[in-house]
Structure formats: structure tokens, C-alpha cells
Amino acid sequence: MVVVDDNSGQETAQASSNNLVELILAINSNCRAPLEDYMVQLMEDQKLQGYQVACIIYDSHLCFVDSVATHLKIPGIILRPDMAVYMLAFRYFCQLEAENRIPFPGSRLQEPVPELHPLRFKDLPYPITNEIPEWIMDFFASSVNIRSSVAIILNTTDCLEHSTLSQLQQCYKVPCFPIAPLHKLGATATSTSFLEEDQSCIAWLEKQPPNSVLYISFGSIACVNEQELTETAWGLGNSGIPFIWVLRSDSIDGSQLEDHFPEAVKALLGERGLIVKWAPQKKVLAHSAVGGFWSHCGWNSTIESICEGVPMICRPHFADQLSNARYLTSEWKVGLEIENVLDRGSIEISIRRLMVDAEGKEMRQRMSVMKDKLEAGLQKGGSSYESLNDLTEFISQLPSMVQEVKVDDPATSVLL
Known part of the structure; x- marks a missing residue:
């Protein structure tokens, strides 16, 4: 694990305790340059050892990573650590705004969202009965835009969201790999908590x-x-x-x-x-x-x-x-x-x-x-097992999509 310094001091730390969206926006504003510097060095080190970076897998909210990947001509793969329906709910939310249907009547919040059974309008990601700030809408729009990413990994599985996964695949014309539960994949799972656990x-x-x-x-x-x-x-x-x-x-x-x-x-x-x-x-x-x-x-x-x-x-x-x-x-x-x-x-x-x-x-x-x-899905022949194998095979083929690029120093070319 490598820590990328965002050079933001207290601003980001305060955002984390007050507003999760503000934290994510602060990360997107401050982390592109340090990540790109790190990736350039990593690419050079990998080249010296005869290897190349196949792809960058990143959380969909961290859209600055896509900018880095695009500039360095590294394929990007989005990781969605949530249900597939949540990504579709974001899309529908943005559609409501585009159609000028927000503010939405409070009397209709119990009504079902079309094509997103069993969700009701009250189950959408953000309250829709009042005007929504433009910066919030921009954040939501960026969260459903896969930009130049070549695939999507989701922490869900066919037995949980069969029809929803089919809808998602129709919306995004890139391979989708539902693999769940991700926390069960490791042979010896370790705690990822930042808080001390009382045993x-x-x-x-x-x-x-x-x-x-x-x-x-x-x-x-x-x-x-x-x-x-x-x-x-x-x-x-x-x-x-x-x-x-x-x-x-x-x-x-x-x-x-x-x-x-x-x-x-x-x-x-x-x-x-x-x-x-x-x-x-x-x-x-x-x-x-x-x-x-x-x-x-x-x-x-x-x-x-x-x-x-x-x-x-x-x-x-x-x-x-x-x-x-x-x-x-x-x-x-x-x-x-x-x-x-x-x-x-x-x-x-x-x-x-x-x-x-x-x-x-x-x-x-x-x-x-x-x-x-x-x-059963994690066992050989199961849906998550096969999806993980498909993802591994997909990533192994990615280097053929990458070409020789020059990074920073015109005299230094890096083959990824």
C-alpha cells in the first residue's frame, strides 16, 4: 500500500467528519498531480524490471484517476463497491434533474420508480422534494459517467440482482464483472477498520x-x-x-x-x-x-x-x-x-x-x-468464481491495448 499525499492539510480531514461528498470532492481536486507523479515513477520502475502496468482499478467516485489513466494511456477499470441498482438509481436521479422534475412532489414519494423495482422515489440516493445544488448534481453525474473506463467491477452477484445486472449491462457498453462477496475472496481476511475493535x-x-x-x-x-x-x-x-x-x-x-x-x-x-x-x-x-x-x-x-x-x-x-x-x-x-x-x-x-x-x-x-x-457462487463453477476468472483473463489481455507513450521527459518513453 502506498500513501498518496493530497497536500491539502486540514481541509480534507475536516471534510471527512462533516460531509462525505465534500471529502470526495477535496480528494478529486487535490490528488491528480501526486497520483500521476507516483504512476510515472512506477511505470519507469516496472519497465526496468521487464513489466508493465496493465490497468488502474479505481472507485467510481474518484474521477481524477480516470484523468491520470487517460493521460498516461493506461486502461481504467471502475470498481463499484455497492449494488448494481444503486448505479442505476444515480442514473435515474440525474434523468429526473435533466427533465426538470426536481423538486418532486412529496405526495408521490411512495410511488415505484419505473424500471427500478422495488425502489420507490423515496429510495433514490438524495432527497428530491427540494432544489438540489448544482455541485451536488455535478457529483452525481460524475459518479455514473464511466468516462474512458474499459470495464466495471461490482460487489454484487447474479443471485442477488439478476435483472438489474442485465439492465446495467445494457446501459454501459463495457464488460461488467459482478463478484461478491469481495470480502470473502481472500484466504485470510484482515480487518480494514480505522477504529480499534473491542475483541x-x-x-x-x-x-x-x-x-x-x-x-x-x-x-x-x-x-x-x-x-x-x-x-x-x-x-x-x-x-x-x-x-x-x-x-x-x-x-x-x-x-x-x-x-x-x-x-x-x-x-x-x-x-x-x-x-x-x-x-x-x-x-x-x-x-x-x-x-x-x-x-x-x-x-x-x-x-x-x-x-x-x-x-x-x-x-x-x-x-x-x-x-x-x-x-x-x-x-x-x-x-x-x-x-x-x-x-x-x-x-x-x-x-x-x-x-x-x-x-x-x-x-x-x-x-x-x-x-x-x-x-455456492464462490465455488468452482459458481457465478462469482467464473466472473473473477473472466476478469483475470480480461486484465491479462489489456497490455495489448496500450501503446508506447512519452511521459514528462521527452527523452523517456515508457512501454506499458
């Missing part, structure tokens, strides 16, 4: 009965307000279900989380649960004691839960979380969504529906079937 929860899980524990985590970005935190605590306490609850230190305005729990709630929670600042999520979900996952429904969390056969309570906040939750609850029927304002009564009911009632057991059975399909 004590695994020992605690060892003492719990099978399928008895609800795991709660809202990811590394989403925050809750004081009322939501208190209502969640009461609902969780009243449900009587054992739990592991991940509460980051910055989950609520940087204050001490314990200050927001009434003493009665602390007593309820302390008897049968564990609160940690961060957890080794893959290990937790894989543990036999875990019977449910209350999540923000980011795609990494969603597919990790599917891989372990754990049904979900869905509380999406923004972006792809909305479409992911819709698929979980409406298409695959392996999750329950808590909508509107959180209150302790609805929280308690939802938890017991998932963890105790027959409805939750049926979801667990359906999720187990999905888990088996994902595992």
Missing part, C-alpha cells in the same frame, strides 16, 4: 445461547440525536433481548454517551447487554449466538450479514442505504424497516418481531438460503 464481545458471545443476541451498529459515519439514543435504549431494554450495541464516541455530538441514559435504562441494559465503541463486525455476525442485526444498511454491513445468514432491522440514513434497505425488506424479505421517528414502543415491537416471533424465524430461513447461494 471482548466475542468472549461475551460465547456465553449466550444460539440466535439469542441482537447486534446493533450504525456504521462509522451516521450519528443519532439524544432523543433517538434514549428511545432506542428504552426499546432495547424493554424488549428483553440480549444485545451488543456499538456506540462510537462521536455517535452523538461528541458528548459522553452514558450521560444520555436514565438510571433506569442503565439498569435494564446492564443486565443483559454489552456496549462497545467498535466491534469486529465480521466475527460478531459469524458467531452462532447472533440472531439479528440492527443496521444502517450500508452495503458492506448488508452483504456481511447475508454471508452469515443474519436477518436485519433496517434504519437507513442516506445514499445507498435507502435502496439496500428496500431490497432487504421488500425484495428479499429478510429484514424489517423502522421508519419515521424512533419511539421505544415501535423499537421494542420490531426487535421482538425479528428475534422472537415466527416472522423473524422465517426471515432467518430465507437469509440462510441467500447465504448458501453466495457461498
Whole structure:
């Protein structure tokens, strides 16, 4: 791994905590030159060793990489770490803007999006009932523009999105390689978390009965307000279900989380649960004691839960979380969504529906079937296995597409 210095100082760091889009825009503004400098040196080093750079694989939001790849005549391959439907939802969102249909009537948000079943207008990546700033629209447009890229890799698979993948292939006339779950491809998966994981929860899980524990985590970005935190605590306490609850230190305005729990709630929670600042999520979900996952429904969390056969309570906040939750609850029927304002009564009911009632057991059975399909896809002859082999073969053929170019020094030519 190589760190590319963006020379932006505090600006990017602040953007990361305030606004994810601002962070991505800052990276796109600052990282082209340092990446190009690094790639020129890498290409020269590879040439001396008799090798060449076959391609650059990059996240679709980092459009500056395409500029570098185009200038250096290196094929680019887009990596989409999310569902295929999310890319199509972005396209439809941009279509609405182009047709001057934003602002969109709030009374129609529950209506289905044409050709994007099961999504509703409320499940699109960004609120559409008000005017949208031009810089936001520019960002969305760049996210669906594959520019000069020669292929797309997606962290999804045919058994999850068969018809959607067909739609995507029709929209983009380049090869698409659905390979999922990506985190299961390595022989020994390592943690990619920037937060320190509390391993004590695994020992605690060892003492719990099978399928008895609800795991709660809202990811590394989403925050809750004081009322939501208190209502969640009461609902969780009243449900009587054992739990592991991940509460980051910055989950609520940087204050001490314990200050927001009434003493009665602390007593309820302390008897049968564990609160940690961060957890080794893959290990937790894989543990036999875990019977449910209350999540923000980011795609990494969603597919990790599917891989372990754990049904979900869905509380999406923004972006792809909305479409992911819709698929979980409406298409695959392996999750329950808590909508509107959180209150302790609805929280308690939802938890017991998932963890105790027959409805939750049926979801667990359906999720187990999905888990088996994902595992089969990774085996020889499976869809993800074959797609990965096809991608490898495709990349091996790319050097023939690259020609000799001169970079910086007119006297230095690099064959890629």
C-alpha cells in the first residue's frame, strides 16, 4: 500500500467528519498531480524490471484517476463497491434533474420508480422534494459517467440482482464483472477498520445461547440525536433481548454517551447487554449466538450479514442505504424497516418481531438460503468464481491495448 499525499492539510480531514461528498470532492481536486507523479515513477520502475502496468482499478467516485489513466494511456477499470441498482438509481436521479422534475412532489414519494423495482422515489440516493445544488448534481453525474473506463467491477452477484445486472449491462457498453462477496475472496481476511475493535464481545458471545443476541451498529459515519439514543435504549431494554450495541464516541455530538441514559435504562441494559465503541463486525455476525442485526444498511454491513445468514432491522440514513434497505425488506424479505421517528414502543415491537416471533424465524430461513447461494457462487463453477476468472483473463489481455507513450521527459518513453 502506498500513501498518496493530497497536500491539502486540514481541509480534507475536516471534510471527512462533516460531509462525505465534500471529502470526495477535496480528494478529486487535490490528488491528480501526486497520483500521476507516483504512476510515472512506477511505470519507469516496472519497465526496468521487464513489466508493465496493465490497468488502474479505481472507485467510481474518484474521477481524477480516470484523468491520470487517460493521460498516461493506461486502461481504467471502475470498481463499484455497492449494488448494481444503486448505479442505476444515480442514473435515474440525474434523468429526473435533466427533465426538470426536481423538486418532486412529496405526495408521490411512495410511488415505484419505473424500471427500478422495488425502489420507490423515496429510495433514490438524495432527497428530491427540494432544489438540489448544482455541485451536488455535478457529483452525481460524475459518479455514473464511466468516462474512458474499459470495464466495471461490482460487489454484487447474479443471485442477488439478476435483472438489474442485465439492465446495467445494457446501459454501459463495457464488460461488467459482478463478484461478491469481495470480502470473502481472500484466504485470510484482515480487518480494514480505522477504529480499534473491542475483541471482548466475542468472549461475551460465547456465553449466550444460539440466535439469542441482537447486534446493533450504525456504521462509522451516521450519528443519532439524544432523543433517538434514549428511545432506542428504552426499546432495547424493554424488549428483553440480549444485545451488543456499538456506540462510537462521536455517535452523538461528541458528548459522553452514558450521560444520555436514565438510571433506569442503565439498569435494564446492564443486565443483559454489552456496549462497545467498535466491534469486529465480521466475527460478531459469524458467531452462532447472533440472531439479528440492527443496521444502517450500508452495503458492506448488508452483504456481511447475508454471508452469515443474519436477518436485519433496517434504519437507513442516506445514499445507498435507502435502496439496500428496500431490497432487504421488500425484495428479499429478510429484514424489517423502522421508519419515521424512533419511539421505544415501535423499537421494542420490531426487535421482538425479528428475534422472537415466527416472522423473524422465517426471515432467518430465507437469509440462510441467500447465504448458501453466495457461498455456492464462490465455488468452482459458481457465478462469482467464473466472473473473477473472466476478469483475470480480461486484465491479462489489456497490455495489448496500450501503446508506447512519452511521459514528462521527452527523452523517456515508457512501454506499458
